[in-house]
Amino acid sequence: MxxxxxxxxxxxxxxxxxxxxxxxxxxxxxxxxxTGEYRIVSGERNGAAIDPKELDDAVITIGESTITAYDKERKETFAATYTLETKRKPWEITMTSTQAPQTGVVTKGLIEADKDKVKLVYALPDGKPPTEFKTGEQQQMFVLAKTEPAQRG
Incomplete structure (x- = not known):
């Protein structure tokens, strides 16, 4: 007992x-x-592929609450804070620009992480939030691949 x-x-x-x-x-x-540092593997805007030359050497960093994009000279070209809604898959993301042509712009989209790749699709200003990983009018999507420590710099 x-x-x-x-x-x-x-x-x-x-x-x-x-x-x-x-x-x-x-x-x-x-x-x-x-979270991590990524290079852009491919992109799509308004239903059409983005020219790979436009994406060359761009780096995206995703932190605990921020997303920052850098061009090939490592100049910051876009920055936003973000929140996630993870109750459903794919997750919903809400981003608020902190640096871009305009600050304070709120955009919604979808994000999905799979091993060392991330897919992100979102509405551009005046666009409707996407419902799938395919772009329509005023929407943009990127496929990101995590960089190896030796590739950073």
């Missing part, structure tokens, strides 16, 4: 210790999958 009581308490303690750890992992997991 005493032995059973001890095992029951031990099992309860393990469950109580395990629950917070699982909760923390699941809430941090989406952003952890996104």
């Amino acid at each position: 005493i032995r059973t009581h001890i095992y029951a308490r031990l099992a309860l303690a393990l469950v109580l210790i395990g629950v917070p750890a699982c909760t923390n992992q699941s809430s941090e997991q989406p952003k952890a999958k996104l």
Whole structure:
């Protein structure tokens, strides 16, 4: 009887210790999958492919709450803060520009992380938020590949 009581308490303690750890992992997991430095593999705007020359040497960094784009000279060309809604897949992203032709512009889109690749599609100003990873009028999409530490610089 005493032995059973001890095992029951031990099992309860393990469950109580395990629950917070699982909760923390699941809430941090989406952003952890996104953070890093990326190069643009391909892009699409208004339903048509973006010329690969326009994307050459561009770098995108995704932080815990920011997305920043740099051109081939490493000059910042776009910056935004973002929030995620991860209840459904693909995740919904809301970005607010902090540097661009205009600041304070809010845009919505979809984002998906798969291993070392990220797909991001979003509405351009005055565009409707996308419902799939395909662009329509006033929408833009990028496929990003995580860079290796040796490629950064």
